[in-house]
Amino acid sequence: MTTQLSIRPAVLADLSAIVAMLADDPLGATRESPDDLTPYQDAFARITAAPDQHLIVAERENRVVGTLQLSVLPGLSRRGTSRTIIEAVRVHDTERGNGLGTELIRWAVDRSRELGAGLVQLTSDATRTDAHRFYERLGFVPSHIGFKLTL
């Protein structure tokens, strides 16, 4: 049995815990620097200044145990449908397998509806096959190829 979970907007005091989760990941380990928070502080300020960005954390017993970022994109396609994009989903390793990932994504889907979106989208690295099954179980359709160009 797990104790009460709360999902709330991230504050600056959560930053170190969020970055630790970003880094504690096979892909994240190669591209994050949890010992130097400076670049993350700048990015945190940009995110909180942008009304269409929603960076949230899941907290249990005063510990940050999960995070994701939800972005709203207004657009013309599909008769002017706004969409949301889910990025940077992470669950603390002590919480894996207990349904927290599902709670986070369900929160993001519900929040997307409240924000007036008609579509939720995300991309997942092709190597994360467990994640793909997870998103399909939640009703997401793997209809697209995700392309990236590093600048």
Add this chain to the structure above:
Amino acid sequence: MTTQLSIRPAVLADLSAIVAMLADDPLGATRESPDDLTPYQDAFARITAAPDQHLIVAERENRVVGTLQLSVLPGLSRRGTSRTIIEAVRVHDTERGNGLGTELIRWAVDRSRELGAGLVQLTSDATRTDAHRFYERLGFVPSHIGFKLTL
């Protein structure tokens, strides 16, 4: 030989031409309503009010011949890297095969750099195999699966 092309922010007077291009497409034909611009006008207002949204058109001889939307997403991942997302890329059918698509995407990549992004990403429907070759030629890597959930 083609005449001079300009790429500029979209204005409300471009809306009907943009929506016609969104609809003139195997997938778009099923989900757009070019004869009723009302929902698009509302969406256009939301896009132009959002500083991180850049809806642009390509114009040749006073005709709108291409469009795309570039969105800036600040984020914590990759040491606080901002990314851009390219959506709703369309080229008028009279202009296909003459390099306009390449010019549009190159514009978006250059603009992403100017906006301080470290990554450009987009998703393309798995059925658009010609588009996939096009993006790969421009240096994009098909590293991800794109998931969507319609609300």
